[in-house]
Amino acid sequence: MADEDVQKTLEELSRDLQESKAKLEEAQRVAHVGHWEWDLETDVVVWSDETYRIFGLSPQERPMDLATVRAMVHPEDRDSLYGGVDEDLIAGIRPDAEFRIVRRNGEVRTVHALTSRRWSAMPGDAKRDAKGRPYKLFGTVQDITDRKRAEEALQRTQAHFREGQRLARMGSWTSDGSSCQWSDELFEIYGFDPRNRVPTTEQFLAIIHPQDRASMADAIKLMLEQERGCDVTTRIVRSDGEQRYVRCVGVRVVEQGVFKGFLGTAMDVTEQELLTQELRRERAYLTEAQSLAHLGSWACNLVTRKIFHSSDENARLYGFDPSEGAIPFDRFYNTILTEDETALRAQLENAIRAGADYDVEFRIRRADGTIRFMRGIGHHNPSQEVGEYVGITVDMTERKRAEEERERLRQLEADLAHINRVNMMGELAAALAHEIKQPIAASITSANACLRWLARDPPDLERARAAAARIEQDGNRAADVINRLRSFYKKGSAPKREIVDIRTIILEMAALLKTEGIRHSVTIHSAVDPDTPKILVDRVQLQQVFMNLMLNAIEAMKDTGGALTIAARPNSQGQIIVSIRDTGVGLPQESTEQIFDAFHTTKPEGTGMGLAITRSIVESHGGRVWATANQGAGATFHFTLPIEAEAHA
């Protein structure tokens, strides 16, 4: 070969080599792969430019040795990488290692190093020591930080996804029309083992609750045949017998106008479903109850006039059809009768200002013209906005009418009772008058006859004596009538003496006459001394005494209202003294004794018997009754009852 040719060949070879080296350099730079060479004898490490770059250094900025390299390896990875190097370095070098390095600026990178184990096998380059070990090693190093990070991120994402599905009890699936992929959680939800294959349609339908199986099968059929999405909630019966509700949603996946399959989720909605059913049931019960009670519930802001809630029954109460949908505040409000609205508005405004609850009554006129009585109760929670109330509306119409009817009947009864009493007393008085007049008239006539017999000449003494005898007779007869009247109570109702707690009687009578008192704005109080002993009396008669005196007191205050106070205490004479005090018109000017006489009355519709009977009863019990004028307004009636009777009991 000619020198010239050799030279030329050498030049060409050199150029080729240069070119190859440049390409290698370029290839290493692009692939982030560097190479290295380690002379075990000299401990000199030779790096390619890219290796320098991977370690964060400028290419060939300084010579390398093992200690320098070692220092750049992440401390946590150093031991595993160089473990046992000193003893048997070659044997200790792992041909394939992944480790972290720390760059000068503190940046941590992950690299992958490959070491050739077949060094000696490489022809022409094998350099061995005395023991036949190679004294040079060659390898590559690749910066895999980015790939590593992406891998880690993916793993994290997948873990999160799995965990998320588990927590949400939601599984996912994909289908390309012929085959299906299920996430692990989907297996769990349907009660299948994730280690097994995705169940077939038949296997899948088998676990669906028999009553829901047909609808699920239909949904699957529609998906397969018509490529339609689905959203079905079905019950499943898992192998352990547990019944769960699962909602399965599938959406079509279309890429560039081509149907690719389905992407879907399945979710265990048992809790929600049961809750929903429970709510639905509760709501049905509540609606039914409201309808029965004519009671509507609502929540609104009275200031902004915004309604947050209005039950169906609430709408019905106002004469609206709940199926019409939400009814604005003003439609409700405008049904209120104008004459009631002013007062109602004032009450509501006061409540809003005070942030207080309210309880109001008002009337409304429904669209059909009927007038209804309503009661509205609103509750304001201090934590709520101003004017925000939650409450109920109750239709009071029937109750109101019943009340009015009851009041009317009660009034009628009271009137009748009074008329009866007046009539009865009138009858009694008339009968009594006749009974007494008869013997009196007879004795007067006899007296006249007697005088005439005596006036005769000569006087007829025999006849005069006979007439005088009749006078006596008829006089006694008149007295008898009166005695009979006095013993009327003893005869009319045989006295039944029993041990009675006067406190109980006072409370009973106060309760009995409460309504009568309210009607005339009279409040009834009682004050019974705790030392007041029980006494032996006729309970009914004593009740009548209280009734008479208390009715009189209420009567005396009927135009003014006032207070009726009943007090009882023992006195030092071995008696119980009872006083019934009113703040009414007071006693008549005349003698206060006279008011106890029979037929004495100052009231146009009075019988004049009340106090006479009262005195008769009290005296028959060994007591006394009298009246005194109060310092201020009104009068006080007192009566005493002996305690000593108690000892004989």
Added chain:
Amino acid sequence: MKSAAAVPTVFIIDDDRGMRQSIQDLVESVGLRAESFATGEEFLKRKRTNDPSCLVLDVRLPQMSGLDFQRQLAETGMQIPIIFVTAHGDVPMSVRALKSGAVEFLTKPFRDQDLLDAIQQALQRDHAAQEQQAESNDLQGRYHALTQREQEVMTLVVSGMLNKQIASEIGASEATVKIHRGNVMRKMQAGSVVDLVRMADKLKLSPRK
């Protein structure tokens, strides 16, 4: 009074024994006869004489009220003056009683003189009524004692006809008429034609025109 033997009797009906005894005694103390009864029925059972009498009647009786008893008496044609007494009467009741012919309405107790005055008044009224009745009975008897022709002549006489006219009316001679007329005057005990006219009036004869 027709005769000295005719003693006026006061009847008393009152269910109250003391009352009726005292009234009876009072009546007797002024020299009148008195009989008392507890009920109206007892009174009705007693046979009445023609002697003048009156009734003191209590308004309130057990079976029948005094006012109803008064009406019952009127319906049976028994005429007796009634004095009502009552323990408690009212104005409408007294008005009704008086309208039905009661002599007096007294309220118990009454002044004895008021009752005795009322009794006197009642007895007088009864007496007058009885006299009137007796007179009427007498007149009737005399009238019925006339012959038919005489009754006919009497009717024509009281009509103011002259004998000649009467003769022509009944188809008899004037002389015959004179005889009949004389008989009528005598039998009727009439002193004059005026007397006869008054009698005819009482007998309710309708004069011919």
